[in-house]
Amino acid sequence: MDGSQTASTTLNRRKFLFTAATAAGGFAIGIGALPRWAEAATVAAQPWDENASSPHEIDAWIAIDPDDSILIRYQRAEMGQGSMTAVPMMLNEELQADWSHVRIEYASANRNIRENKVYGDMFSNGSRSIKGSQKLVQQVGASARERLIAAAAQRWSVPAGECAAANSVVTHKPSGRTLRYGELAADAAKIKLDKEPAIKTPDQFTFIGKPMPRVDVPLKVDGSAKFGIDAQVPGMVFAAIIQCPVPGGKLKGVDESPLSGAPGIVGVVKMADAVAVAATGSFWRAQQALAKLHPEWDVGPAGNTDTAQFLREYRAALDEGKAATARNQGNVDQALPGAAKTLEAVYETPYLSHSPMEPMNATVDLKPDRLDIWVGTQDALDETEKAAKAAGLEPEQVYLHNCFVGGGFGRRDAADEVVQAIAIAKAVQKPVKLIWTREEDTRHDKFRPMAVTRFKAGLGADGMPNAWSIRTVAGSVPLAAGLRLPPNGVDFVAIAALASNPYNIANTRVECVVKDTHLPVWWWRAPGANQNVFAIESFIDEIAAASGQDPYQLRRKLLAGKADYLKVLDAAAERGDWGKPLPKGRGRGIAICEDTGSLCAQVAEVTVSTKGEVKVDRVTAAFDPRYVVNPLTAAEQIEGAIIFGLTAALYGKIDVKNGVPVQANFDTYRMVRLAQAPKIDVHIMPSGGKEWGGAGEPGTPPIAGAVANAIFAATGKRIRSLPIMDHDLSGSA
């Protein structure tokens, strides 16, 4: 763990300390002794460089010390998705360094701004951490390798073409002479290449594709990994916040007298829609003080709304709303009336909260000419710019120290908590750590939008669908995120997985109606697809049932000619024991989707008790991300995505009453725990091709449909709205 010690020594000279790291002795972990870790790279508990430079840099990405220890900078977020391991693996495919001597740290967003975006984009969203980095980091690694080779060739006065690099050593092939990277780095840093070397094509990969343990795991089993909430800045005070219970409402006023003379209170900070209390000593003190205040709010007309009303309005909008057409093929209006049999169904999905385990928080130290921020963010560059604006500084004056993110799922790139922390720091003139309570985190999420989706299908005499019309009413994430819809008005998130559905049905129309309430919405793991795949894969099952066909075989027919889809569908069916008999009360369901360029098919096996309790026993997933960098983390992502989607399917809903989100903590916003977790088997089957797929999101969309279809198989009851716990299934099995 040389890397950790180096980083901590550097940090200890600085004024901003994470004191617990040293107090805990967390750096002492001896991962090298574990066999699996012998060949592993490492990362420090607080993996950012305050100076954002090293004396032994080859370039902004790579530093090589004389002792051959190698620093690789990682430019995106680590929120559990494993990209902090996988992206440097791609760089090292080209660099050819000895991975066991590699340590990884975060690239600095500040340096990225100052040095002409040398790190490119810094976001981790849309399952793009790997595919969005691949060409860039391969090029960075290849350039560094060629410069190391050029430095060796110069030293030996031989043509560079006679030299090769491997395992942190350059070898002159004819003579067998060798030089270590550590001996060459200083010269290599001075070399400019005439042209950029070609990067490897996938058939040339030797390191990409190997299962490698994650660099952050050892730090996450001894408490030393630093999340944003763990920041400890000298002189820091703690802040708790209450935001208007009705999202979008405003603060009218607050009587501060209950806190007059209370010990340790540093300030009461009023914002447009929130009140915060800052206190010395502990977050608890701030939280308890805040609880003594009773702010008055102007909640507006939204204060009279509730979920039942929203549902009525969304259902009405299926006919009355202004629909934008996303896909129109054949002639649905002609084909539907002529069908031998028609089917119609409406599917409903509720608002959902992201609820990462680490609630929203940010620590800021605001000086007249410099702002330091400690936060776990999915987009350090974008949040740096938002913070600069809030602080009235230039982005170059903002130093965002990205921390390990305690769960993101799309929530942690809005910067709302950062902007609040800056407002509090401005008011109290001290470094501030702001933490949202779990209740604030749930109720003031930017939610997964609710949606109501109607399907109409016409079946021919052979039972096969020849026409379908799909219309969805949903809140708009792109509009919430400040993006514009295209001129045709189609919300590309609302129609995700609907307009692009792969089924060969001659007459297909997909439309959307954008409809929002006062609840803010945002990106939530597999945006759009996470609700739409439940709906469309359930409706395909309805077509199968109505025509007396096996749901798997119907899908096979509708996917005829699409070899990649069939491959994952067949794999899931085969490994998931599709068609094998099950006892009464049990059933299997199947679902498939394309998301972020990857394919995922899942077979779920459920038991429904006579009391109507649903237990998901087993899930088999087949996953084609086109290319795989680290099969270990890819499998972990599918496993986790299935649990994430299963929580939503079984329990997930945010109700609204009097304009207020009802569910607030884990007693009412229920989560899948070990007792409900199915056995999961993941089969990774990359098919190659031009584009790389994502891994973080595609595992989430299919599970709700697979489980609902399994419940139908077990009970004959069709689930057309989520969550499943709201359906009475007693006596149906």
Next chain:
Amino acid sequence: MVTITVNGTQHQLDLEPDTPLLWALRDVVGLTGTKYGCGIAQCGACTVHINGEAMRSCSVPIALLDGATITTIEGLSPGGRHPVQEAWIAEDVPQCGYCQSGQIMATVAFLKDHPNPTDADIDSNITNICRCGTYERLRRAIHRAAELMKA
């Protein structure tokens, strides 16, 4: 003033007596491996050992702890080498990692009472929430830890 011993070191806490142990550990003692997740003993991210028993520290006021001995994730073993930690590494359990201190502390206490745990034992005793959904590997790691502890 409340005196507690945390990972072998005595600390005097000059805090409101209703302050939960969680915030005393994080904000005063300076040990941040113990996490805040819910504040109502639902999620288990704050699990520590109080006099040898696994407890959710967000819901234990320090007033009840004068003279108590506390073990946090940082003090579980020298160098982070407890068999449960080794099993966690071997199974590559953590994703975001935020809940894992609590999962590990809960498992260490659980295995003392259940040296040969069945899946049913695990399900009914390890109730901590993992939002990343690491349960498949977590379950394997608990079984592996049980084996390691026998060795």
